[in-house]
Structures are given as structure tokens and as C-alpha cells.
Amino acid sequence: MKIKTTVILQILRWLAFIAFVGFAIETGAIIISFIVSFRNPDTAKNLYKGLDLHELKAYGNWVYYVAVVFLAFIAGLKSNVWMNVMTMLSHLKFDNPFSPDIIKFLKRISDALIAIWVIGLLYNILAKYLEHKTGNELMNVLAAGNFLFMAGLVFVIMQVFKRGLEIQSENELTV
Known part of the structure; x- marks a missing residue:
């Protein structure tokens, strides 16, 4: 049984490594595409994986910069x-x-x-503001609530581990 669990954890570690590398590449690609868009504004049409922020850049540079910074931070945090x-x-x-x-x-x-979750909320507020101002959907709304749910699950697991550590410490003291 222990060998099976060890193998599963090893596989999970490799999957976590692959996800880490993937999101690190996504973060770098967003940042590099953003930097390139200073020289070539047409780059905003296909920023990363078909992300089209060209209309957003045409609306205003500050909005474009803020949106890309939000997206880069989200990818970096992932x-x-x-x-x-x-x-x-x-x-x-x-x-x-x-x-x-x-x-x-x-x-x-x-x-x-x-x-x-917080950055996603701010991004969504900006998206809704721009939709209200322009009447067009210039930015896609992110499903930020999922991250709050995941944070809650991890928090509950952390509390279980804290309690397990307390019980483990008590057992070590009684021996």
C-alpha cells in the first residue's frame, strides 16, 4: 500500500511540475507579448493564445496596460x-x-x-466598467469565484493539518 501511495505522490509531483512550467511559460508569454506590443501595436490582436486586446488598446493605453498586468499577475500567481x-x-x-x-x-x-480571486475581481470590475462605458465587451470576464472556493478548500485542509499536528505533538509528549 505504501508503494502505491508513494508512486501516486511522485506522479502528482510531476504533474504539479508540468503545471508550474506551463503557467510560468504563460506568464512569460503574456509579458513578452505585452512588451512587443509597444513596438508593434498589431501584436495586441493576438497577445497570447488568441487573446485579442486590440480594441482595448484602441480605447486607451492605460486600460490595456492595467488589463495585461492583471492577466500577467494572475498567470504568475497560478x-x-x-x-x-x-x-x-x-x-x-x-x-x-x-x-x-x-x-x-x-x-x-x-x-x-x-x-x-482579488485580482480577478478587479479585472472583472474593469471589464464591466468598460462594457458600461463603451457598450461593447472589450474584455472577457474571468471566473474568479472558483479561486475563492479553492482557497476555502485549501484553508479547510490546512486547519485539518494544524489539528493533526497538535494531536501528533500531544502523542509525542505522552510517550
Whole structure:
């Protein structure tokens, strides 16, 4: 049974690594496309994966800059979440699963997910404001509420791990 769990955790660690690399590449691609769009404004038509912010750039540079910064921060925070998951899985020990390190990583993951939610909310507020001002949907609305839900789940798991650490410490003291 232990070998099976070890193999599963190893696979999950590799999947977390792949997700981390993917979101890091996405962050870099958004930033590089954004920088290139200073020289070539037509680049905003296909910023990253078909993301068309050309009309947004035509409406106003400040709105375009803010939107791209929000998108880059969200992608960077997603990368950070997966880096913390990958690191947490590598620090996980079967003989002592409830450790302060695991709780620390869970807290970082929860904080990053809440930050994604806040930035997503700000992005959506900007999108709705622009839609109200122009009558056109210049920006796609993000599903930011999902990140708040995920942050809540990670927070609950963190509380379970905290309680497990307390029980584990009490058991070590009684022996």
C-alpha cells in the first residue's frame, strides 16, 4: 500500500511540475507579448493564445496596460500555486505527515488563491466598467469565484493539518 501511495505522490509531483512550467511559460508569454506590443501595436490582436486586446488598446493605453498586468499577475500567481504544491509534495513524509512545513505551504497556496480571486475581481470590475462605458465587451470576464472556493478548500485542509499536528505533538509528549 505504501508503494502505491508513494508512486501516486511522485506522479502528482510531476504533474504539479508540468503545471508550474506551463503557467510560468504563460506568464512569460503574456509579458513578452505585452512588451512587443509597444513596438508593434498589431501584436495586441493576438497577445497570447488568441487573446485579442486590440480594441482595448484602441480605447486607451492605460486600460490595456492595467488589463495585461492583471492577466500577467494572475498567470504568475497560478504558477506560484503549482510551485508551492510541487514543493509541498516533495516535503511530505509518510512517517510524519503533519509538519509545520506542510502547513506553511498550504497557507501560501491559500493566500495565492485568494490573491488570484482579488485580482480577478478587479479585472472583472474593469471589464464591466468598460462594457458600461463603451457598450461593447472589450474584455472577457474571468471566473474568479472558483479561486475563492479553492482557497476555502485549501484553508479547510490546512486547519485539518494544524489539528493533526497538535494531536501528533500531544502523542509525542505522552510517550
